[in-house]
Amino acid sequence: MLHDATPCDPPAEDRLILLGTKGGPRPSLLRSNPANLILSEGSAYLVDCGYGTTRQLLLAGVQPHELDAIFITHHHSDHTLELGPLLYQAWVGGLRRPIDVFGPPPLATLINGFFASLWFEIATRMEDEGRSDPRQLVRIHEIDAASVVLETANIRVTAGQVHHPPLRHAFAYRLDTHHRSLILSGDTAMCPGLVALARRADVLVHEVMRVESLPKLVAGLPNALALYAHLLASHTTTEQVGAVAARAEVGTLVLNHFVPGDDPAITEEMWLAAPRRVFEGTVIAGRDLLAV
Numbered sequence: 001m002l003h004d005a006t007p008c009d010p011p012a013e014d015r016l017i018l019l020g021t022k023g024g025p026r027p028s029l030l031r032s033n034p035a036n037l038i039l040s041e042g043s044a045y046l047v048d049c050g051y052g053t054t055r056q057l058l059l060a061g062v063q064p065h066e067l068d069a070i071f072i073t074h075h076h077s078d079h080t081l082e083l084g085p086l087l088y089q090a091w092v093g094g095l096r097r098p099i100d101v102f103g104p105p106p107l108a109t110l111i112n113g114f115f116a117s118l119w120f121e122i123a124t125r126m127e128d129e130g131r132s133d134p135r136q137l138v139r140i141h142e143i144d145a146a147s148v149v150l151e152t153a154n155i156r157v158t159a160g161q162v163h164h165p166p167l168r169h170a171f172a173y174r175l176d177t178h179h180r181s182l183i184l185s186g187d188t189a190m191c192p193g194l195v196a197l198a199r200r201a202d203v204l205v206h207e208v209m210r211v212e213s214l215p216k217l218v219a220g221l222p223n224a225l226a227l228y229a230h231l232l233a234s235h236t237t238t239e240q241v242g243a244v245a246a247r248a249e250v251g252t253l254v255l256n257h258f259v260p261g262d263d264p265a266i267t268e269e270m271w272l273a274a275p276r277r278v279f280e281g282t283v284i285a286g287r288d289l290l291a292v
């Protein structure tokens with residue numbers, strides 16, 4: 001927290017809304033792809049922007065042009081696929097002030113490439129409808145090391161390096177407001193960097209993977225063996241995530257980025273059982289549009 005305050009659950013003026021809780025790039029009707037909305041003291045922040053984010057944002061009552069800043073954890077498409085379209089929707093919806101977008105390289109390539117791909121349409125609207133140049137409404141901040149990336153009177157956002165091979169740059173974000181501290185793990189294997197970043201935070205929103213369900217997840221895929229190896233090397237299991245929360249001594253653990261996130265045979269209790277065995281704080285199984 002920025003200042004001493006009693007953590008509440010959740011403070012009315014400071015809410016985290018899980019917009020999409022399914023890990024992995026494929027879409028599903030059970031869960032939307034990763035995105036998290038933080039509403040604090042009149043500002044709106046988005047962490048990650050997977051497929052379906054714009055619609056989930058509308059369901060949470062926020063218009064794209066009302067966002068103040070967007071933080072991208074890493075460049076797997078379940079975290080970035082809708083970034084360009086969301087920025088487009090902010091522009092076409094009447095954006096007047098710049099949006100700050102933070103994330104690892106090649107963030108600028110991703111955003112500028114999107115605008116380049118849509119340039120005929122954008123140029124037409126600029127000339128025909130008198131709209132401004134959308135590229136001037138997006139401030140791109142590439143992050144290549146752990147650091148405080150945003151600090152205002154109301155919030156401090158710190159990026160911490162996590163372990164998500166084969167990516168060189170993958171970040172978790174810590175958001176400290178006047179009311180509480182929130183950690184968004186992004187995608188990561190269990191790693192000391194995340195534990196250090198999350199130290200004594202009020203809420204840790206952490207990715208989770210159920211190893212017993214992976215054979216069914218990869219069955220029949222042409223890349224089954226390579227995908228299975230990637231998942232084991234790059235993500236945190238139900239057995240490990242409780243240990244991360246316990247080591248970091250956080251107050252509440254919120255499970256997020258479920259892998260698999262589209263298997264109706266896995267119940268909420270099945271996700272919660274292992275972390276609750278090793279972490280004595282509150283453990284919540286995230287779901288789309290849950291406010292914490």
Ligand SMILES: [Zn+2]
Nearest residue numbers: 023024078187
């Ligand atoms: Zn992911």
Ligand SMILES: [Zn+2]
Nearest residue numbers: 074076164187
């Ligand atoms: Zn990833």
